[in-house]
Amino acid sequence: MAEYYAGVDLGGTKILTGIGDASGRIIARSRSRTEVERGERAIVKNIIRSIHRALEKAELEIESLNCLGIGSPGPLNITEGIVYETSNLPFRRFPIVAMLEEEIALPVLLENDANAAALAEKMFGAGQQVEEMIYITISTGIGGGIINQGRIFHGCCDGAGEIGHMIVNPGGPTCGFKQHRGCLEAMASGTAIIREARKALQQQEVDGFLGFEGSAEELTGFQLARAARQGDQAAQEIYEEMGFYLGIGVANLIDLLNPELIVFGGGVMKARDLFWEIMEHSVADHAIPAVREDCRLVEAELGEDVGLAGALAVAISRGGKDAGKED
């Protein structure tokens, strides 16, 4: 009986593969290099190999699998199963679903990785009781996904949920994405925090940060957060500014989408103590009070497993051997 699911979290450098049951519990996993430089066929072979390795660990045959979910960086087309060119996966039109289905006797379901993570938090994490939810991940960049009536909000062409590129400070600094000045990612990501701290060092606005004597290039987020916690005012102000702009983005999401829950994940949440309160004040200042009241702001629950859990959530929610590809 096909009671298990395979999930693949496809990244630019590594492939994380997991076998899970219908409750999202991961019973075996495998990890391999993506090897983007070797081309599409190599990636497909690496994915197939990693699935077989995970199956071996789980002591299962492929017949035990219902389907395979893939979480991939976007832009992509989930209906056609194509990944377009991204900064991490340098292909113009990678027909990943068709190529995988040629190699493995399983239905393959593709989803944007941030959307998949949002679905995982809804199905297995912080959002299990809600139908209207937004997931925000704050790490090097800022991504997210919108859950509406319990399902991923895709928009017309699978492009919805680009929370990180919402403009919250017109004329502000640019993010990595060409000329996007003052978007949420440029104001509140891990990259933005470090950029501001390095700028302060380079422009000699500060001599250094408490407990850190190195050069601007050597500074890490961990060191900056430690300095802020030890009372370094300049370091604290960088997190406060980040929290202020994050709060504007969150307020905009609340006013537009009236969610019941917003779930915050990503590595920068480790510094949550340094920006959360300021963010909440900013949300209160910028959102419609009655709509704000409907919404809880909470931490993600799935931690580093969220990518893999997302790929499994896509597989579990969208079908299997006996289902169509659309739910």
Add this chain to the structure above:
Amino acid sequence: MAEYYAGVDLGGTKILTGIGDASGRIIARSRSRTEVERGERAIVKNIIRSIHRALEKAELEIESLNCLGIGSPGPLNITEGIVYETSNLPFRRFPIVAMLEEEIALPVLLENDANAAALAEKMFGAGQQVEEMIYITISTGIGGGIINQGRIFHGCCDGAGEIGHMIVNPGGPTCGFKQHRGCLEAMASGTAIIREARKALQQQEVDGFLGFEGSAEELTGFQLARAARQGDQAAQEIYEEMGFYLGIGVANLIDLLNPELIVFGGGVMKARDLFWEIMEHSVADHAIPAVREDCRLVEAELGEDVGLAGALAVAISRGGKDAGKED
């Protein structure tokens, strides 16, 4: 046979009532004063009377009606049929649906007026071919509605679609809504345009606008637009700034919701020639190019009938005598 529908566009000063068929064609209409000062019962009686008057004009009996749709300013609860306190309707909890259903033998369906207008443009206007659409109305304020998979996006508690309160210029001027600094309504509504023009006069940044010699208080949008069209640079710049911020709001909607179409209505669209091009440049500068490409920006088609058409659209889409209240 109940083949017609009644729609009521409930405003703070007037009630517009129409009888329409399933295609949204309005075959009779009636107009009366809301008389908010006389209380909830008086409003309900005024609505009932206006429906009977419209029925007389259409030479129809109440048995010809399938159901009654009400478009009302929010916040409201469509499931419970309650309008909460608004600036236009000063009630704490007006159970309008229950009170109307006591007085008239029809199912009554309540909807936020801007959402209803969005649905009307989707069903009968500019959005007939699309499933993923956003409607923006720019007049004294800025409102809107989100259409997802052909239906109104409500969020968890019927509060979604508050496009006008999205922050696009933190620290900017406030809108009418308490302390919302730099929201779209504060930057790009008709009120915002006039505020900037009057400020320029009062602070003597300009001596006057071409063809206008009166005091700041006397200036109207019509006069400002005329001055801009005649080549008045200061007037043109006010519309250009408005277009710039409107473009940021539109870009944010595109990146978040990946719509196929955004429909622009409201009185300020009469000055479309003065801000549209700047707005499009601003959208191009602030949205993700691939997601921007999916979306067309067009003018609304229903004009001043959009409120009434919205109430009818709600009635037609959500049910009738034989249907549940939820579709």
